[in-house]
Amino acid sequence: MILGIETATTACAAGLADSERSVESLLARDRRHVEVLVPGIQGLLAAWPAMLRDVTRIVVDYGPGLFTGLRVGVATARALAEATGAELVGVTSLEVYATQAAARGVSGPVVAVVDGRRGELFAQRFALGDAVVALDAPHVVRPGDLVAGATGAAPVTFVGDGAIRYAGDLAAVPGATCLGIAWPSPETAMALGARRDPAPVHPLYVREADAVANFATRSRP
Amino acid sequence: MSTRRCVRPADTVAAGRALAAWLAPGDVVVLTGPLGAGKTVFATGVAAALGVRERVTSPTFTLVRPHACANDRGIATLYHADLYRVESLDEVADLALGELVEESALALIEWGERGAALWGPEHWEVRFTLDDDEVRELALVAPPGRAPVGGWAA
């Protein structure tokens, strides 16, 4: 059985799935990851009903997103995997959003957008057809620059919590649609993670790449 | 960008008080400039204006120090950080200062340019320069759309 953990936004969610059915549950909307995640997982297991030892795989959203949430989600996933021997698999918030868009019948160019806070978005481009194909890597961008850079011929769909907060800005792209989804779905994450090889997971903080360069070039007095 | 001349430490404290009047919960203020430029002195002015009771000193050895505030502006906590001794950016990212302040706090970050990419475009910056006569020039850069209404270049 698979356990899914979602902490990339201010919401905290979890889910369970096996070959026959899946459930997901919103545990809190308002940054209470520390408080609600473990009791929430216990509640899901009790309702299924199942035991923690029945979990053979843990799929965790490792970002990008709310760093203080991701730390809780990733640490919890690692600890549970360590304790139970379950396999650990990471999925990104952006690919989960893109896959949710595909599930809702969206095709063509999609930009998954997670609220990066402080006036920026975490974004990644996808092409949705028979499969969900990533066209670039997760990166940080200002909404205005994303709008200015949107030159494709086909109308684009923005999906994610970023498409809620910045719906007004993103609507400036001709023909664009905003598909606002407040948090990535654990059920979608588990479906993606079911087919992936286990690997070590660390929170994805895409600002670091830029910032490390900046750090290295600064000399100290 | 406007600059403000601070001849004595008390002028730099007053500059901190002046900036505090424009600050809101969620704001990040980056203080840049050489050692001894007056960044901590400035922070005492901001803290005083926000109703911090305890003494504000350099947080160099703790990286960040939270101060409880008493004001009617919705700012409950002032996080005062100093990145001078930070060895790697992971340490700065791990503080998640940008997220900590979101609800009812603000952050004052000495040597904050060392984490520049982490703050995003929406932050304040005060650049300290020192002339040969020890006079401080404080240049203020406001976040987009938040130009302070008069009063800085006093």
Ligand SMILES: Nc1ncnc2c1ncn2[C@@H]1O[C@H](COP(=O)(O)OP(=O)(O)OP(=O)(O)O)[C@@H](O)[C@H]1O
């Ligand atoms: N006009 C002035 N404004 C501020 N400080 C002044 C001024 N003139 C003299 N000083 C003195 O300069 C020193 C400034 O020290 P402060 O600790 O504020 O610097 P800092 O920029 O925080 O340094 P660091 O990078 O080491 O943290 C104080 O001792 C202060 O009394």
Ligand SMILES: [Mg+2]
């Ligand atoms: Mg100092």
